[in-house]
Amino acid sequence: xxxxxxxxxxxxxxxxxxxxxxxxxxxxxxxxxxxxxxxxxxxxxxxxxxxxxxxxxxxxxxxxxxxxxxxxxxxxxxxxxxxxxxxxxxxxxxxxxxxxxxxxxxxxxxxxxxxxxxxxxxxxxxxxxxxxxxxxxxxxxxxxxxxxxxxxxxxxx
Amino acid sequence: xxxxxxxxxxxxxxxxxxxxxxxxxxxxxxxxxxxxxxxxxxxxxxxxxxxxxxxxxxxxxxxxxxxxxxxxxxxxxxxxxxxxxxxxxxxxxxxxxxxxxxxxxxxxxxxxxxxxxxxxxxxxxxxxxxxxxxxxxxxxxxxxxxxxxxxxxxxxxxxxxxxxxxxxxxxxxxxxxxxxxxxxxxxxxxxxxxxxxxxxxxxxxxxxxxxxxxxxxxxxxxxxxxxxxxxxxxxxxxxxxxxxxxxxxxxxxxxxxxxxxxxxxxxxxxxxxxxxxxxxxxxxxxxxxxxxxxxxxxxxxxxxxxxxxxxxxxxxxxxxxxxxxxxxxxxxxxxxxxxxxxxxxxxxxxxxxxx
Numbered sequence: 001x002x003x004x005x006x007x008x009x010x011x012x013x014x015x016x017x018x019x020x021x022x023x024x025x026x027x028x029x030x031x032x033x034x035x036x037x038x039x040x041x042x043x044x045x046x047x048x049x050x051x052x053x054x055x056x057x058x059x060x061x062x063x064x065x066x067x068x069x070x071x072x073x074x075x076x077x078x079x080x081x082x083x084x085x086x087x088x089x090x091x092x093x094x095x096x097x098x099x100x101x102x103x104x105x106x107x108x109x110x111x112x113x114x115x116x117x118x119x120x121x122x123x124x125x126x127x128x129x130x131x132x133x134x135x136x137x138x139x140x141x142x143x144x145x146x147x148x149x150x151x152x153x154x155x156x157x
Numbered sequence: 158x159x160x161x162x163x164x165x166x167x168x169x170x171x172x173x174x175x176x177x178x179x180x181x182x183x184x185x186x187x188x189x190x191x192x193x194x195x196x197x198x199x200x201x202x203x204x205x206x207x208x209x210x211x212x213x214x215x216x217x218x219x220x221x222x223x224x225x226x227x228x229x230x231x232x233x234x235x236x237x238x239x240x241x242x243x244x245x246x247x248x249x250x251x252x253x254x255x256x257x258x259x260x261x262x263x264x265x266x267x268x269x270x271x272x273x274x275x276x277x278x279x280x281x282x283x284x285x286x287x288x289x290x291x292x293x294x295x296x297x298x299x300x301x302x303x304x305x306x307x308x309x310x311x312x313x314x315x316x317x318x319x320x321x322x323x324x325x326x327x328x329x330x331x332x333x334x335x336x337x338x339x340x341x342x343x344x345x346x347x348x349x350x351x352x353x354x355x356x357x358x359x360x361x362x363x364x365x366x367x368x369x370x371x372x373x374x375x376x377x378x379x380x381x382x383x384x385x386x387x388x389x390x391x392x393x394x395x396x397x398x399x400x401x402x403x404x405x406x407x408x409x410x411x412x413x414x415x416x417x418x419x420x421x422x423x424x425x426x427x428x429x430x431x432x433x434x435x436x437x438x439x440x441x442x443x444x445x446x447x448x449x450x451x452x453x454x455x456x457x458x459x460x461x462x463x464x465x466x467x468x469x470x471x472x473x474x475x476x477x478x479x480x481x482x483x484x485x486x487x488x489x490x491x492x493x494x495x496x497x498x499x500x501x502x503x504x505x506x507x508x509x510x511x512x
């Protein structure tokens with residue numbers, strides 16, 4: 001719970017400036033954290049954009065949807081095993097979002113160096129949407145990349 | 158419209174002496190320019206600053222650096238506060254000095270567009286239930302760097318649905334990034350009919366319609382806004398990355414028949430003609446060389462007649478980048494409004510701050 005609280009506080013600062021739209025479209029935010037044996041990822045998807053990308057698909061399927069649009073690929077080309085651990089609706093600074101948590105397990109005989117994150121939820125369809133990707137370091141969020149079609153992947157530090 | 162509102166709009170209008178441009182006549186319009194370029198712009202900027210009170214001058218001039226330069230937005234001011242002096246706070250003499258400054262930095266078409274965008278905010282103002290700042294008075298003039306005869310400085314004119322960034326004495330002649338948008342698309346103030354983006358929308362509509370039978374012009378994905386715009390914190394994604402190579406960019410200019418190539422050049426001109434001719438002519442010349450056009454692409458999405466949200470047209474050259482998007486109107490999602498942006502991959506902010 002403490003982790004979620006800290007993450008929520010940190011993300012409030014991150015999301016606040018980019019979600020105060022009057023009529024423009026909010027972006028997604030992804031927070032990744034490498035850990036022993038894999039990676040934890042939390043994706044914040046504005047529900048308006050999620051609906052646009054899925055033809056109003058039910059939010060209950062958000063976990064499965066994100067799983068179809070995210071991968072971690074090691075330097076050896078193998079994809080890491082992934083599992084959606086939570087998907088729930090929330091509101092961030094007045095914007096309704098789906099918060100989807102995904103856990104990746106690294107193959108036991110591989111290492112994390114030179115692994116790459118692939119992510120194209122919403123952007124696979126909405127070309128004007130972008131995703132801000134951060135690495136979590138304790139309470140801090142370190143910007144890593146801005147993903148917008150056709151870019152869909154970045155190296156994990 | 159109330160008499161008070163009419164007086165306000167008339168007082169704020171910088172183009173009251175300009176003849177209204179009929180929407181149907183924009184194809185043949187001529188954008189006139191007063192003497193421009195670094196010298197006249199600097200002189201007009203100094204005269205404007207001299208007309209201000211000391212506290213206004215201090216507000217108007219910002220240090221020349223990246224964080225100040227990239228601070229602009231298309232959002233209303235309550236969602237994205239601006240720097241500089243507010244046009245609605247200027248007295249008569251200061252307004253005249255501001256008008257002279259704009260005449261030395263914009264063309265008549267640019268001034269007319271600015272007037273029209275501000276007038277549209279006057280239409281939205283009574284509908285501003287959220288207090289987000291729709292108001293023709295809420296447009297700001299700022300200088301990034303002291304206006305100088307030889308050192309780099311920028312003029313920033315920034316408010317809801319318009320952001321002008323004109324840079325002088327830098328590595329490159331520059332009028333970008335330039336954002337403009339409009340809501341409502343058409344309106345009347347008194348007896349005068351406005352359609353401020355009619356030249357731009359008309360050019361893009363003609364181009365998209367001509368390309369509707371060209372499958373290679375179709376861009377993948379859907380569009381809900383311009384892709385290289387600002388965030389409420391400013392142009393925080395600068396320096397911008399752009400598509401490379403020949404894929405995902407639409408149809409090559411070189412693959413189009415001459416009539417469609419002419420439509421591409423005409424559409425480019427509707428943005429490039431907005432700054433003063435001293436700025437626009439060298440830019441248009443560079444964008445229009447055979448070598449540049451050979452590397453220029455046009456992409457479209459949505460409805461060719463630009464009648465529905467998601468309709469999108471993009472011109473993507475080695476330097477020029479123009480996007481035009483149709484969005485639902487903020488005041489009424491059943492209506493539409495436009496966002497557009499003109500960027501220069503080489504010369505945004507005069508070519509400074511790219512690293």
